[in-house]
Structure formats: structure tokens, C-alpha cells
Amino acid sequence: MDHGIVGGHVSVPHSRPYMVYILDSITHTACDGFLVREDFVMTANYLMNNFSVGFRRPKVYLGVSDTKFLPHGIEVDSFPHPGFKNNMGNDIMLLKLKTPVTLNKTVTIIDLPNPWNDKISKDCLVMGWGSTIYDHDSPSTVLRELNVTLTSDANCGKPDIICHKGKVGPSLVCI
Structure with missing residues (x-):
């Protein structure tokens, strides 16, 4: 898969500073998301709850350009959309960072549309x-x-x- x-x-390295790499330390399952606040990342619920692989202990990595060189990961608590059912609609999840990030030129919040x-x-x-x-x-x-x-x-x-x-x-x- x-x-x-x-x-x-x-x-271009660090040109998308809102992008977040998500990696499970046990299964090595990976996906991505984006920073919406200093303490929240948005990702797909389906990716985080994939029944065949699954995330058990996800960490988020910010300021990543190349995944061969990951900075210190941040543990998260997950909050799936309550209406998500078997990959049918509402396919979003928020991840609350246990440690809020400091914004800088390589880690910023995405600008969402009004x-x-x-x-x-x-x-x-x-x-x-x-x-x-x-x-x-x-x-x-x-x-x-x-x-x-x-x-x-x-x-x-x-x-x-x-x-x-x-x-x-x-x-x-x-x-």
C-alpha cells in the first residue's frame, strides 16, 4: 500500500514549512499532515486508522525536508472526526502535540481559506x-x-x- x-x-527544501511528517515508531507506517496551530496537526483519519497497518505510537516531525534526517519527534494525542465510519466521509483527524512548537522560518502554520x-x-x-x-x-x-x-x-x-x-x-x- x-x-x-x-x-x-x-x-524546494523548507519551502512548505507547514507540512508535517508523521511516523509510527512501532510499525514504521508513515503519512503526512499540516500544522494548523502551534499545538495541532490535521491529517487524514483513514491514514491514521488503516486497519491493515495502523498507527500505534505516532510522532510528528516538523521542519522536515528529507525523511532520512528527522529531527526530534513530538508525541501526539489523536482526535478523529466523530462522523468517520469505515472510510466513508469525514476523513479528517486532529493530532494534538504534547509539546507545542515554536514557529520559525522552517515551521509555520498553514494559511487556511476563509x-x-x-x-x-x-x-x-x-x-x-x-x-x-x-x-x-x-x-x-x-x-x-x-x-x-x-x-x-x-x-x-x-x-x-x-x-x-x-x-x-x-x-x-x-x-
């Missing part, structure tokens, strides 16, 4: 670590990114799935 960014390019925006852009930047080939364990140790265009194509799957045009982009399953 894999997750990652298929296609795209390597991010909820009163009536139109969200169809052009998006996706990023993450992990596989660079769909359905293939080909992890990248460096943060990768890619511009994609969202679509509302009815053939792309369930109504709560975000779809995009093209054969490159995010693949979202834990490694």
Missing part, C-alpha cells in the same frame, strides 16, 4: 512524501509537489472523493 505524489517535482469564500479554486497544489508511482512501493524521502486541477467528474468514485484531471497527482494510502 502506498501514498505519495505521483509525478511532480521535489519541493469559510465565507464563495468559490474555491479548481487549481490546487498537492504535496507529500511517499510513493512516486501508483500502486507501487517507491517511496520518496523528500517532499514532492504537483499542481493539479480538480474536477467534479461523476465517474471518479464516491461523492466525497476529490478528483483531479490527468494521470499524475496524489495517491492516498499509507505506506
Whole structure:
């Protein structure tokens, strides 16, 4: 099973200081998220609760450019969305850092859109670590990114799935 960014390019080191690498110290399962406050990270609930792999003792790593050189990890408490059921909708989770971080040029909070925006852009930047080939364990140790265009194509799957045009982009399953 894999997750990652298929296609795209390597991010400039530390150019996405809100990105967070999440690693389980027991299973070595990895995924990513983003810093929304000095003490909270948002990630996918599905990734954290994957039944085949699962996270038992996740730690978050901030300011990471290359996962071969991880700084000191921070332990977290997890708060899944209460409406999450078997990968069907509400697929978000907050991770509360047991030690709040100090913001600096390599660790910052992501700017979220205002909820009163009536139109969200169809052009998006996706990023993450992990596989660079769909359905293939080909992890990248460096943060990768890619511009994609969202679509509302009815053939792309369930109504709560975000779809995009093209054969490159995010693949979202834990490694």
C-alpha cells in the first residue's frame, strides 16, 4: 500500500514549512499532515486508522525536508472526526502535540481559506512524501509537489472523493 505524489517535482527544501511528517515508531507506517496551530496537526483519519497497518505510537516531525534526517519527534494525542465510519466521509483527524512548537522560518502554520469564500479554486497544489508511482512501493524521502486541477467528474468514485484531471497527482494510502 502506498501514498505519495505521483509525478511532480521535489519541493524546494523548507519551502512548505507547514507540512508535517508523521511516523509510527512501532510499525514504521508513515503519512503526512499540516500544522494548523502551534499545538495541532490535521491529517487524514483513514491514514491514521488503516486497519491493515495502523498507527500505534505516532510522532510528528516538523521542519522536515528529507525523511532520512528527522529531527526530534513530538508525541501526539489523536482526535478523529466523530462522523468517520469505515472510510466513508469525514476523513479528517486532529493530532494534538504534547509539546507545542515554536514557529520559525522552517515551521509555520498553514494559511487556511476563509469559510465565507464563495468559490474555491479548481487549481490546487498537492504535496507529500511517499510513493512516486501508483500502486507501487517507491517511496520518496523528500517532499514532492504537483499542481493539479480538480474536477467534479461523476465517474471518479464516491461523492466525497476529490478528483483531479490527468494521470499524475496524489495517491492516498499509507505506506
